[in-house]
Amino acid sequence: MRIRSAKTALAVVDMQNGFCDEAGSVTAIGLPASRLRPAIAGCVSLVSAARAAKVPIIYTRYVYRPDYLDGGLMAHELLPDLRDGKTLIAGTWDSDLLPEMAPASQDFIIDKNRPSAFFGTNLDATLKNLDIENLVVCGVTTNCCVETTVRDASQRDYRTFIVRDAVAEYEDDRHEVALKSMDMLFGHVVALDDILAGWKSEPSAA
Template identity: 55%
Template sequence: MDITRESTALLVIDMQNGFLDDKGSMAAVGLPHRELRPAIAGCRTLVDAARAAGVPVIYTRYVFQPDYADGGVLPNHIVPAMKEVGSLAAGSWDAEIIDELAPAEGEIVIDKSRPSSFYGTRLEPVLTGLGVRSLVICGVTTNICVETTARDAGQRDYFVHVIGDATAEFDKARHEHALTGIGFLFGWVNTLDDVRAAWAA
């Protein structure tokens, strides 16, 4: 399945200070956040290409209420250190999208409190309103929020294109495993060059 401009949106997943900055909460809880930073340049390339091609850009943010009432099992039980450091709390610098990828005026930002960008959010109505049936997906982390979103999109019969060199994971093996799973059943794994060629045509 070829990447197109028509009926397509770029989905930029969770490129937030908390995940990517040295002062962010992932660093504070001891996760190797610098492994995620290679995704920044790829995401920047895709955002620029999408804007130039007239492809809508949609961002997601992983955000919790300050009291973590909507946090569920992850911050409250599996990784309680997230709660202790105020990870991704609504209204915080930690939850904001990094300056390098700041949304332009009018671009949509979807907040979520689970890995999937579809779960409990307005993403699907937004895509329907825009007439989108194909998603180009980039961001972090490959094995968690990117993969979960790609699976949910595939199950909703969107044409899913995950851009391998514009995603990143804390662990390289899990990055590769996630891309293999996505490409096996839920969509296609593509490169920046594939997107540039499609959107420049």
């Protein structure tokens, strides 16, 4: 399947130091960045191709207030190590995008404090203002922020494409189950090469 660049945006989910650098705070609480780093090369390729094809690029960052009053159940009950380990605090190195993901002036950055990039953000309004119908998604983690964002995109009737070679998860079984679930009901799981070829050749339809 090849996806045209027209009416398409690229969402790069949470490719930030806290998750994807070995010195990040999430590795320090026992969730190793080494499991997520395989997504970096694919994300870099997608960003480069999107820029060349003039596809809007939207980066998301998972960030919290220093007091974690915005942390909700995730940070206070389900995974309190996020709070206790002082992870992902807004305005710190931890919250910064990886150097490989350095945004350009025309790119968009969406800060969020929940797995979905749509929850409590202006992502939907941004996509509508850009006249977007197709959303290509890459980043981390497959079964949490990627899948939750994809599900929410689907509920808003965006045609969503998850790039298998550019997402990663801490455990292989969760990764594969998430891909299967998304591909069945919420979007299309596609190969990186299909996206790159489609944006380069500009087919008339997805």
